[in-house]
Amino acid sequence: MKAGVGQVSDLLSPGPGIQLTEQQIKDAFFQTRSAANALDRRTEFVDQLVRERWAWMPKGISLVAVGGYGRRELFPYSDIDLLILTPDEKTQNAIKDPLSMFLRDLWDKGLRISQSVHTPADCNQIDATNAELAVSLLDRRFLAGDESLFRQIKDPRAELGRNIAELTKERHNRFQNTIYHLEPNVKDAPGGLRDLQVLRWFARLGAADGQMTPVFPDEIEVLFEIRCFLHYLAGRDDNKFSFERQDEIATLMGAVSPEDLMRRYYLAVRGISRLANRRLESFEAKRSSLFSQFRDRTSRLSNSDFSIVHGEVYFRSSTAIQTDPKVVLRLFEFLAHHDLPLATAAEERVQQGLEVFGTWIESHQPVWPAFRSILRQPHGPKALRAMHDCGALQTIFPELHEMDALVIRDFYHRYTVDEHTLVAIQTVLALRSKPGDMFADLAAESDDLDLLATALLFHDVGKGSPDEGHVEVSRRIAESALKRVGIDERDWGMVSFLIGSHLEMSAMMNGRDLSDPVTHREMASKTGTVERLKLLTLLTYGDISAVNPSAMTPWRKQLLWKLYSQTYTELTRELTARIHQPDIAANPALVQFLEGLPPRYLRTHSEEEIGKHLRMEREGGHRGVQVSLRKSAAWILTVVAGDRPYLFSATAAALSSFGFNILKAEAFSNARGTVIDTFSFADPARNLDLNPGEKDDVVRTVTRAIRGEITIDNLLRRRPKIKPDPHAIAASRVNVDNQASAAATLIEMTAQDRPGLLYDVSAVISKRCANIEVVLVTTEARKAIDVFYVTKIGAKLKDEEAKDLADAILAVIKPAS
Amino acid sequence: MKKIEAIVQPFKLEEVKEALKNIGIDGMTISEVRGHGRQKGHKEVYRGQEYNVDLLPKVKFELVVLESRLDEVLDTIATAARSGRIGDGKIFVFDVIEAIRIRNGDRGDAAV
Numbered sequence: 046m047k048a049g050v051g052q053v054s055d056l057l058s059p060g061p062g063i064q065l066t067e068q069q070i071k072d073a074f075f076q077t078r079s080a081a082n083a084l085d086r087r088t089e090f091v092d093q094l095v096r097e098r099w100a101w102m103p104k105g106i107s108l109v110a111v112g113g114y115g116r117r118e119l120f121p122y123s124d125i126d127l128l129i130l131t132p133d134e135k136t137q138n139a140i141k142d143p144l145s146m147f148l149r150d151l152w153d154k155g156l157r158i159s160q161s162v163h164t165p166a167d168c169n170q171i172d173a174t175n176a177e178l179a180v181s182l183l184d185r186r187f188l189a190g191d192e193s194l195f196r197q198i199k200d201p202r203a204e205l206g207r208n209i210a211e212l213t214k215e216r217h218n219r220f221q222n223t224i225y226h227l228e229p230n231v232k233d234a235p236g237g238l239r240d241l242q243v244l245r246w247f248a249r250l251g252a253a254d255g256q257m258t259p260v261f262p263d264e265i266e267v268l269f270e271i272r273c274f275l276h277y278l279a280g281r282d283d284n285k286f287s288f289e290r291q292d293e294i295a296t297l298m299g300a301v302s303p304e305d306l307m308r309r310y311y312l313a314v315r316g317i318s319r320l321a322n323r324r325l326e327s328f329e330a331k332r333s334s335l336f337s338q339f340r341d342r343t344s345r346l347s348n349s350d351f352s353i354v355h356g357e358v359y360f361r362s363s364t365a366i367q368t369d370p371k372v373v374l375r376l377f378e379f380l381a382h383h384d385l386p387l388a389t390a391a392e393e394r395v396q397q398g399l400e401v402f403g404t405w406i407e408s409h410q411p412v413w414p415a416f417r418s419i420l421r422q423p424h425g426p427k428a429l430r431a432m433h434d435c436g437a438l439q440t441i442f443p444e445l446h447e448m449d450a451l452v453i454r455d456f457y458h459r460y461t462v463d464e465h466t467l468v469a470i471q472t473v474l475a476l477r478s479k480p481g482d483m484f485a486d487l488a489a490e491s492d493d494l495d496l497l498a499t500a501l502l503f504h505d506v507g508k509g510s511p512d513e514g515h516v517e518v519s520r521r522i523a524e525s526a527l528k529r530v531g532i533d534e535r536d537w538g539m540v541s542f543l544i545g546s547h548l549e550m551s552a553m554m555n556g557r558d559l560s561d562p563v564t565h566r567e568m569a570s571k572t573g574t575v576e577r578l579k580l581l582t583l584l585t586y587g588d589i590s591a592v593n594p595s596a597m598t599p600w601r602k603q604l605l606w607k608l609y610s611q612t613y614t615e616l617t618r619e620l621t622a623r624i625h626q627p628d629i630a631a632n633p634a635l636v637q638f639l640e641g642l643p644p645r646y647l648r649t650h651s652e653e654e655i656g657k658h659l660r661m662e663r664e665g666g667h668r669g670v671q672v673s674l675r676k677s678a679a680w681i682l683t684v685v686a687g688d689r690p691y692l693f694s695a696t697a698a699a700l701s702s703f704g705f706n707i708l709k710a711e712a713f714s715n716a717r718g719t720v721i722d723t724f725s726f727a728d729p730a731r732n733l734d735l736n737p738g739e740k741d742d743v744v745r746t747v748t749r750a751i752r753g754e755i756t757i758d759n760l761l762r763r764r765p766k767i768k769p770d771p772h773a774i775a776a777s778r779v780n781v782d783n784q785a786s787a788a789a790t791l792i793e794m795t796a797q798d799r800p801g802l803l804y805d806v807s808a809v810i811s812k813r814c815a816n817i818e819v820v821l822v823t824t825e826a827r828k829a830i831d832v833f834y835v836t837k838i839g840a841k842l843k844d845e846e847a848k849d850l851a852d853a854i855l856a857v858i859k860p861a862s
Numbered sequence: 863m864k865k866i867e868a869i870v871q872p873f874k875l876e877e878v879k880e881a882l883k884n885i886g887i888d889g890m891t892i893s894e895v896r897g898h899g900r901q902k903g904h905k906e907v908y909r910g911q912e913y914n915v916d917l918l919p920k921v922k923f924e925l926v927v928l929e930s931r932l933d934e935v936l937d938t939i940a941t942a943a944r945s946g947r948i949g950d951g952k953i954f955v956f957d958v959i960e961a962i963r964i965r966n967g968d969r970g971d972a973a974v
Contacts, residue, residue: 554872555872555873555875555876556873556876557873558871558873558945558947559872559873560947560949561947598894599896600894600895600896600919601894603896603918603919604872604919607906607915607919610906610908611906613908614908
């Protein structure tokens with residue numbers, strides 16, 4: 046469309062009058078910083094010039110302003126887009142000479158003209174070759190000449206939306222589809238002025254469902270002002286917001302710092318970019334029939350609160366939030382569960398209801414359980430982002446405003462702090478569905494990913510604080526925020542540890558010899574338990590990955606993995622070391638109780654839990670059996686009893702006789718022979734939830750099984766039949782390690798998980814008169830990974846005994862064929 | 863002119879960089895690399911199973927220096943990178959035929 050008459054005109058000096066007016070507009074802008082005014086005045090002034098010169102042109106043709114000029118948004122050095130309409134192609138030849146005179150004259154005056162000559166028929170025909178012309182016509186404005194020709198141009202049809210969508214996607218690709226560039230282009234980058242225009246075009250075409258013309262008054266003001274400064278400072282149509290210009294413009298705009306200015310910029314483009322992406326998506330979705338089939342199926346998920354129309358979630362009632370503010374929390378749990386996007390209308394409802402929601406929260410704490418359950422859903426991170434985007438997250442935690450679009454201006458940090466935070470959470474939780482990645486197993490086997498996500502949410506919140514060292518500031522902010530919403534002590538302990546230590550692993554990776562045992566010992570003492578180590582490793586993984594898209598190189602991954610695996614080995618080696626001097630010396634009964642328990646016991650149980658175990662021991666007496674059952678994320682059964690043969694396996698058998706699936710188990714014993722076993726298990730049939738009486742039955746059955754009042758054979762007859770799993774993927778493996786621990790033989794096994802597996806294995810161990818000292822049982826996906834610390838008459842097994850035992854275990858864990 | 867390529871332990875990166883800066887060497891290229899030397903990697907045990915780790919993460923420094931400063935620079939790198947354990951790395955020295963500063967066309971020593 047730009048058949049430029051010649052760039053040579055750049056060399057010609059502009060007319061004195063024009064120069065004066067341009068200078069006046071510029072001066073006024075630097076004084077008032079009103080971009081709208083500058084654009085308006087320049088448009089007026091150019092209109093006047095162009096019309097004057099048009100007076101000498103032949104009759105029967107028409108002059109039209111298009112593009113930015115057409116919509117009266119003429120930036121200081123923007124091209125002036127003109128369309129010359131002729132009734133037919135013959136006329137185009139005839140007006141050649143006067144037209145080039147007209148254009149040369151304007152060039153000589155110093156106006157950068159970009160013109161095209163067409164007939165109305167050309168203009169009304171849209172195809173791939175002239176999409177840009179058709180788009181520019183959306184902003185057409187009649188200037189001079191024969192107005193009847195102008196009126197022959199028809200409004201483009203909705204199909205043009207497809208061309209706009211394609212051009213926009215291409216443009217976004219050129220900018221890697223992110224608004225986060227250190228030196229962004231304010232016109233073309235995602236979220237920039239071009240996207241704003243795309244939104245206006247879509248609205249005009251009605252190309253996407255029921256959309257209004259978007260109004261972004263504040264965003265427009267910021268972007269217009271920046272672009273005017275960029276043009277004036279460069280003296281040409283330069284839209285790159287470079288570091289140098291950020292410094293200059295920050296001073297001119299009276300921003301506190303360049304970071305502060307960039308914060309305003311990102312806040313502005315973010316809103317535009319979000320809406321533009323939504324429009325593009327819904328436009329694409331409308332076109333894909335496969336997608337619409339899927340989408341229409343999702344409408345069946347509608348419930349009494351929400352309805353799903355065209356795959357987007359709406360509130361059923363327009364006053365939902367006003368009458369029942371808690372619906373906001375249910376909404377995000379719903380999104381997190383079903384992976385559905387929020388409709389724009391519903392998002393606006395949430396935004397309008399934030400005040401009501403905020404007041405409700407104040408008087409309805411704790412909201413922690415509801416918040417946590419959003420994070421626990423399969424698509425928690427997506428819902429978290431949606432909560433952040435509409436401000437609901439900041440209503441629950443106003444502290445998070447501290448990091449809104451906060452800029453860290455260096456060459457490594459690509460994202461603003463809030464974006465970094467959301468990307469980190471997304472990266473870590475996405476690991477769960479990335480089998481093959483070495484960190485994926487860690488994510489799959491961790492129960493507390495919601496706590497990890499919570500820690501990540503706050504880990505950098507102190508970055509905006511002028512105080513030195515953001516770690517402690519972040520931790521303090523998190524403490525007051527999370528305690529306000531009612532986090533319990535145990536969970537806060539983990540979150541506090543993670544935030545407080547979030548730089549430890551990367552510091553060790555970069556500054557310490559990872560082959561040096563001192564490094565692993567130090568990391569082991571800093572983390573304390575395998576659970577903490579795993580979560581800290583994942584947090585570090587997410588934190589590094591979210592610095593910029595290429596920050597987590599395979600090289601860094603390897604360093605992090607090495608630090609993790611060496612520390613893991615160090616920590617498990619420590620399992621059989623005994624507690625020697627418990628700090629809890631104030632309570633002599635407690636000191637006696639703890640005598641002989643490994644440090645892990647102290648680290649994995651809260652004071653409250655330890656107190657409960659002590660009480661259970663006391664109530665049960667020396668030979669007594671105490672069993673308790675409670676529900677947390679999974680069901681947790683605790684047994685405190687005097688040690689006896691088959692204790693662990695009898696409990697496992699009793700649980701599997703109910704069809705429960707044991708996820709995790711730990712067995713500890715103290716010096717005076719009290720055994721503390723904890724089993725966490727899943728109840729796939731939801732028997733315990735649906736039949737309150739069943740809980741007592743479980744406790745009774747476990748107690749009787751331990752006491753030997755029911756035989757294990759009887760229990761196992763009740764056990765559901767095991768069908769061999771045709772999709773069994775986990776190879777069965779048993780590994781004996783007589784070196785790792787000083788006091789016990791380690792037996793590690795991996796097998797396809799199935800009900801009763803733990804009983805089968807523990808029974809084999811008990812049958813051989815071996816004593817189970819410590820057991821760590823975890824289940825990841827459908828794979829059981831169990832570690833038994835076994836002794837016989839207080840010592841390690843002999844090598845051949847250990848090998849026999851391993852063979853016997855292998856025989857029972859192999860899938861039945 | 864000599865080109866120095868030094869393969870060092872990742873945790874020695876900052877120390878070596880700092881030591882070079884202290885003797886006035888500012889220009890260098892640093893890359894994250896993986897490889898193995900004579901020890902051909904090693905075995906690591908995780909959850910009771912052995913894994914072969916054959917390619918170990920290292921950092922590679924590349925810099926070109928004047929011949930007159932060669933020994934001083936080599937000493938500086940070797941001292942800063944030494945931990946005394948296996949895997950500390952190696953330093954290689956090459957002859958450089960020509961150097962050109964792209965900005966202004968300077969050649970030879972002046973371009974270094």
